[in-house]
Amino acid sequence: MFQALGTHGPELSPTMGLVLDVLLLGAAFWLLAGPNRRSVHDVVLMATLVVSVSLIRVVMQPLPNIQPVTVACLLVGAQLGARRGAAFAVMVTMLSNFFMGDGWWTLFQAGGWAMVAVLGSRLSLVVDGTYNATRTCFASLGSAFIFGFVVSFSILDGTFGAIDFLFYLANGLPFDLLHALGNLTFAVWFGAWFSSILNEQASLESIERAVVERHGIDA
Amino acid sequence: MRFRLLLVGALVLFLLPTLPVQAESSSFQEDFTLQWSHDFGDAYITTAPLFAGERLFVRTSASWGGSSAPTVASFTLEGKLVWSESNAHSTHHDMAPLLHVTAGNGSCGAWPEMMMIGWSDGSVEARSPNDGTLLWSYETEQVTWGVTGVMAVDEDQIVVPTRTGLVSLCASDGSMTMEATTGLGWRNGVVVGDEEYFLGDESGVLWGVSTNGTTRSVDLGDGKIRHAPILTSAGILVQLQGQQSSTMYVLDSANLSTIQSLPIGPSPGIPVTAGAFVLAFDSEAIRSFSCSLICEEVDRVPFLSNGEIGLVQDGHYMLPYNGNEQGWGLVNITEYGRLQVQMVTTGADGYATAAPGFTSSATNGEILAFGSDGGVVYVHATTTNVEEPAPEQNIAAFDWVAQGTVFLLYLALGGAGVQLLRGNGASVLKFLSVYMLLIGLLVIDQVAIQWSQTIDELGPQSNDEEWDPSWNESWRGTQIVSITIGGEVRAAGGFEGYTNALDLTLAACEELGVEIETDATRIGTYVLSFDGETGEGWEYTLDGRLATLASDYSTIDSTTRVEWSPVESR
Numbered sequence: 074m075f076q077a078l079g080t081h082g083p084e085l086s087p088t089m090g091l092v093l094d095v096l097l098l099g100a101a102f103w104l105l106a107g108p109n110r111r112s113v114h115d116v117v118l119m120a121t122l123v124v125s126v127s128l129i130r131v132v133m134q135p136l137p138n139i140q141p142v143t144v145a146c147l148l149v150g151a152q153l154g155a156r157r158g159a160a161f162a163v164m165v166t167m168l169s170n171f172f173m174g175d176g177w178w179t180l181f182q183a184g185g186w187a188m189v190a191v192l193g194s195r196l197s198l199v200v201d202g203t204y205n206a207t208r209t210c211f212a213s214l215g216s217a218f219i220f221g222f223v224v225s226f227s228i229l230d231g232t233f234g235a236i237d238f239l240f241y242l243a244n245g246l247p248f249d250l251l252h253a254l255g256n257l258t259f260a261v262w263f264g265a266w267f268s269s270i271l272n273e274q275a276s277l278e279s280i281e282r283a284v285v286e287r288h289g290i291d292a
Numbered sequence: 293m294r295f296r297l298l299l300v301g302a303l304v305l306f307l308l309p310t311l312p313v314q315a316e317s318s319s320f321q322e323d324f325t326l327q328w329s330h331d332f333g334d335a336y337i338t339t340a341p342l343f344a345g346e347r348l349f350v351r352t353s354a355s356w357g358g359s360s361a362p363t364v365a366s367f368t369l370e371g372k373l374v375w376s377e378s379n380a381h382s383t384h385h386d387m388a389p390l391l392h393v394t395a396g397n398g399s400c401g402a403w404p405e406m407m408m409i410g411w412s413d414g415s416v417e418a419r420s421p422n423d424g425t426l427l428w429s430y431e432t433e434q435v436t437w438g439v440t441g442v443m444a445v446d447e448d449q450i451v452v453p454t455r456t457g458l459v460s461l462c463a464s465d466g467s468m469t470m471e472a473t474t475g476l477g478w479r480n481g482v483v484v485g486d487e488e489y490f491l492g493d494e495s496g497v498l499w500g501v502s503t504n505g506t507t508r509s510v511d512l513g514d515g516k517i518r519h520a521p522i523l524t525s526a527g528i529l530v531q532l533q534g535q536q537s538s539t540m541y542v543l544d545s546a547n548l549s550t551i552q553s554l555p556i557g558p559s560p561g562i563p564v565t566a567g568a569f570v571l572a573f574d575s576e577a578i579r580s581f582s583c584s585l586i587c588e589e590v591d592r593v594p595f596l597s598n599g600e601i602g603l604v605q606d607g608h609y610m611l612p613y614n615g616n617e618q619g620w621g622l623v624n625i626t627e628y629g630r631l632q633v634q635m636v637t638t639g640a641d642g643y644a645t646a647a648p649g650f651t652s653s654a655t656n657g658e659i660l661a662f663g664s665d666g667g668v669v670y671v672h673a674t675t676t677n678v679e680e681p682a683p684e685q686n687i688a689a690f691d692w693v694a695q696g697t698v699f700l701l702y703l704a705l706g707g708a709g710v711q712l713l714r715g716n717g718a719s720v721l722k723f724l725s726v727y728m729l730l731i732g733l734l735v736i737d738q739v740a741i742q743w744s745q746t747i748d749e750l751g752p753q754s755n756d757e758e759w760d761p762s763w764n765e766s767w768r769g770t771q772i773v774s775i776t777i778g779g780e781v782r783a784a785g786g787f788e789g790y791t792n793a794l795d796l797t798l799a800a801c802e803e804l805g806v807e808i809e810t811d812a813t814r815i816g817t818y819v820l821s822f823d824g825e826t827g828e829g830w831e832y833t834l835d836g837r838l839a840t841l842a843s844d845y846s847t848i849d850s851t852t853r854v855e856w857s858p859v860e861s862r
Binding site: 237 | 721
């Protein structure tokens with residue numbers, strides 16, 4: 074399964090790589106699947122978001138740890154809900170890593186950004202359609218460190234002790250700070266605009282919730 | 293709208309003059325051919341030949357046994373001797389660098405273009421570069437020898453380090469305007485500071501001499517100061533040459549107190565300022581130092597040289613190699629202070645102390661002159677003339693990334709300022725975030741390196757005392773390198789004095805006959821392959837602990853074990 078152990082964790086055999094891709098893609102579909110029928114608009118919007126954010130990530134690859142995906146995940150999570158935010162995170166990771174290099178770390182990047190999306194859905198960054206810029210700025214700063222922490226687990230391959238791992242985390246702090254600074258910049262410049270794009274369609278989950286609540290009252 | 297466009301245009305034009313022109317580096321043997329040489333007979337050439345105008349000036353000495361009288365000679369660039377002056381009274385150690393002084397005038401009068409010559413009998417001569425005519429001379433005290441260090445120009449004064457101190461001579465007529473006594477000096481070059489001159493002596497004392505002749509000094513201990521001190525923003529940099537090793541001192545110019553002392557190798561040569569760095573060299577290595585707030589060694593390459601180093605083509609430096617493998621080191625110092633050294637042969641190979649002379653012009657191309665200890669000057673030139681850069685070449689050399697970043701920094705900071713005045717807090721944050729992000733991107737490499745070094749120092753030291761029984765017992769207590777190539781472990785040990793993992797690895801590869809391929813990046817030098825084996829990449833451990841830095845940034849101690857293995861074998 075694992076061919077070797079490398080600096081980013083185990084090097085994957087082709088079979089294991091395929092299994093991992095299927096796993097991630099399956100997770101994305103599972104997250105997107107639901108009892109409600111999605112409109113064409115929803116599907117196109119999600120596809121466009123995934124492709125464009127992936128493209129931006131690939132283009133910005135030369136800049137060390139500048140990750141536009143993090144803020145995008147945060148806001149998609151906030152506007153479209155945790156499930157679709159996490160699915161968005163998985164698909165962007167897979168698509169962009171197809172160009173930037175796929176491997177064991179894809180799993181942890183997808184997990185890290187999915188966690189950020191879930192966080193975005195829970196932090197009330199958008200309340201009643203109103204975008205909270207201050208809260209988004211703080212969330213974008215914090216999410217850089219959360220993502221960095223989750224992704225760092227990809228280094229664990231059995232040869233690393235707890236102390237070694239802590240020092241590995243500490244070594245990455247300057248890059249986490251740069252990530253946070255990049256997130257803040259994206260949030261203050263594009264946060265409101267990006268949020269407004271997503272806000273044009275009400276969150277399906279919020280509609281579902283509203284319907285359920287109304288029925289509850291009727292009952 | 294038009295006004296804004298004009299403003300942007302003006303800002304772009306304002307940035308244009310800062311464009312850097314970087315020449316392509318090329319190998320010496322491919323570009324230069326020997327044009328002519330001149331044999332001065334039984335003499336030495338111990339200071340750099342000097343190009344001035346369309347002439348080459350060479351001085352010889354008879355140090356350590358030469359029989360020919362020390363001479364200063366002037367040649368055309370084609371090798372025709374124009375004039376030559378010998379000094380029958382010389383005590384043979386004539387190694388004070390020649391000093392070319394352009395015509396000028398000052399409070400003590402006007403002077404023509406001059407070639408200043410300091411002799412070992414203590415005389416100081418101002419001669420016409422054209423025909424060698426003596427314009428004026430001044431006698432300083434001779435104690436076995438006289439003037440041996442580099443002189444300096446301070447406005448209308450020629451400042452001369454003598455055997456017993458320092459004199460200041462009016463450039464127009466050689467009249468003495470200041471004299472100060474210091475300890476006995478040898479190659480005791482002088483440097484001109486803001487309010488005083490600095491020079492060292494053979495007793496390890498650094499002297500500060502004000503323009504009115506009053507002195508102050510500091511005793512740095514046992515050793516000799518044999519170069520002109522270097523003034524850096526970190527302080528006055530002085531090498532104290534000891535018996536077995538030497539020390540580089542950084543002194544506070546205000547009170548001459550020691551700010552820092554850094555160990556260097558034995559028999560150091562004359563250090564020079566190389567852009568933002570200082571290049572120093574000795575019997576162990578060439579070292580680059582960064583001296584901004586403090587001086588710190590940036591890089592080191594094993595080398596053996598003890599005389600002068602000179603600026604040559606493409607912004608490189610050149611110095612003679614005084615080891616068994618004879619030749620010259622061609623040194624490239626990168627913008628981050630890393631050193632790349634290439635060995636070349638010139639004909640003037642062998643033990644030497646004189647740096648090469650260098651000139652470049654559109655008509656004559658690039659010319660290099662090498663003086664040998666055999667008393668022969670070899671003049672090499674490029675086969676094709678250097679063309680004046682066309683305007684479009686300048687545009688091609690424009691560093692868009694650097695200038696664009698600076699421009700964006702201006703815009704971001706300016707934008708933040710304007711928004712602050714308007715009282716728009718959200719917009720201030722917008723512009724400041726861009727500014728901070730750009731700054732972050734500019735400094736991240738160095739910050740990450742420094743941070744990792746700090747973390748490594750704080751980290752738990754490995755207690756892995758595993759000793760490979762195949763290693764030689766005599767390696768205990770020394771630096772050891774092992775490399776696993778194709779499953780076979782090859783090791784070398786017994787090394788001492790290396791301060792980073794890469795230098796140690798390079799030395800081990802040389803001993804083991806292993807070919808190493810590296811790649812220099814902004815965050816350090818990475819090993820690509822050993823003996824052509826790339827694998828999935830190479831990683832190394834220091835005393836059993838996986839390293840987190842590029843090997844040239846990993847500091848090691850006197851007993852470090854560096855173990856290289858391909859990542860797939862971990």
